[in-house]
Amino acid sequence: MPHQRAETGPEPIHVSLVAIPEAVVSTLTGIFDVMNAFAVMAPLGHSPLESPPFRVEIVGVEQGPLQLASHVPISVQRSIVSIEATDIVIVPSILLEAEGWRTGRHPELIDWLHAMHRRGALLCSACSGLFLLAETGLFDGVDATVHFGYARAFNAAFPKVPIRPEHVLVVSGKREELISSGASMTWHDLVLYLIARHAGATAAQAVARLFALQWHQDGLAPYITFEGRRDHDDLAIRAAQDWLATHFSVANPLEEMIRRTGLTERTFKRRFTGATSLSPIAYVQRLRIEEAKRRLERTEASVDEISWQVGYEEPAFFRRLFKRLTGVTPGGYRRRFKIPEFAQPRRES
16 A cells, blocks of 8 residues: 655555566556556546556666567666565566576566565566566465466466466455456556556546546457367377367267267267367367357358357357357357458448
8 A cells, every 4th residue: 555644645656567578568668658647637637636646667677778578678767676665566468488488587576576575565467477476486376367378388387376367357365466467458457457446446437538448347258269279199089179170060079079089988078078178068169169259250140140050050059158158149249359340441332
């Protein structure tokens, strides 16, 4: 919480926005601008507060110029050595290299993060910034979220941290001090949450209106593309997956896969689930829904017609299944992801 000053009221909440060479510039600067929005809103008459509630600084191991992962230079305003206490620490998105995240590259930051946490700071990650925070060990055994595209890499690097990539925002810890946001632009949700938590709902709504930000209230399941696990050595199951990739819409695909492998039904189901982490029927459902998503995005076919095209004769069942797996209805999905009319190429008359 902000420190108190007897004569002039509460000091602004100090926010330390961590810059490391692996950081993505858009997330870092976006968070910086939005959390500093109150200084911009006041002259325009849009601020619901008398004074800015946050003081945001870009901090790092060393003060001065730093080139980020996008090869864009920024200026680190303050070295962590000079920061004895802060209220909020935010690690923005980082860009993973081909070999993944290499631990141990920022020992000074890890020590400093531990110290800030002991002194009461909130530790927040935006998207893949969780890779750095996870090195502290403070997230071991507590729920978190990370970009779904990095989920497997994160699991491999930090198996003790249970992640929920389909969640937009996860608030954990005894003091609700360990906060993570999911894929890419969910830093919007993180920042709006912090504003609402520390400055009130009215302030968060005002910032959302000014920047046209939206909460991702349906979660991230609609954005996740299903890719069945293939990192296993069961050749019979892999062959079944290959066949299923282009035949998922046929009637009774499970029976056909069993027949093709020559395995008993019980053995096939056991081996398929062990190899892919999904039962055969759940795997088929996800492939069908993934194809339905593409057809909703790219065609004008009705929901009932798409239901039949992907293998379901009962549209009502298809609609329920689609909502359960994606979090939105087929119609809602189409409205969200189909390219709007104004953005489509114009045809010559």
